[in-house]
Amino acid sequence: xxxxxxxxxxxxxxxxxxxxxxxxxxxxxxxxxxxxxxxxxxxxxxxxxxxxxxxxxxxxxxxxxx
Numbered sequence: 001x002x003x004x005x006x007x008x009x010x011x012x013x014x015x016x017x018x019x020x021x022x023x024x025x026x027x028x029x030x031x032x033x034x035x036x037x038x039x040x041x042x043x044x045x046x047x048x049x050x051x052x053x054x055x056x057x058x059x060x061x062x063x064x065x066x
Contacts, residue, residue, distance in 0.1 A: 004061065010059070027052075 014021070022028070032048030 004064065007060075007064065008057070011060070017052075 028046060028049055030046075030048040030052070032051075034045040034047065035041045036045075
């Protein structure tokens with residue numbers, strides 16, 4: 001279990017470091033990612049990006065458990 005948490009942590013750090021370059025190719029602005037802007041606030045709901053990362057993480061963990 002600890003090995004999986006370390007790998008997931010390293011993956012999150014890598015995504016955080018690479019985020020400026022990932023944003024250039026369109027991650028974070030996919031169809032299904034909603035941005036609501038009003039006068040006093042704005043909210044960003046990354047549904048499609050979250051699903052994509054969830055699928056990728058599930059596949060990676062499945063491959064590691066084999």
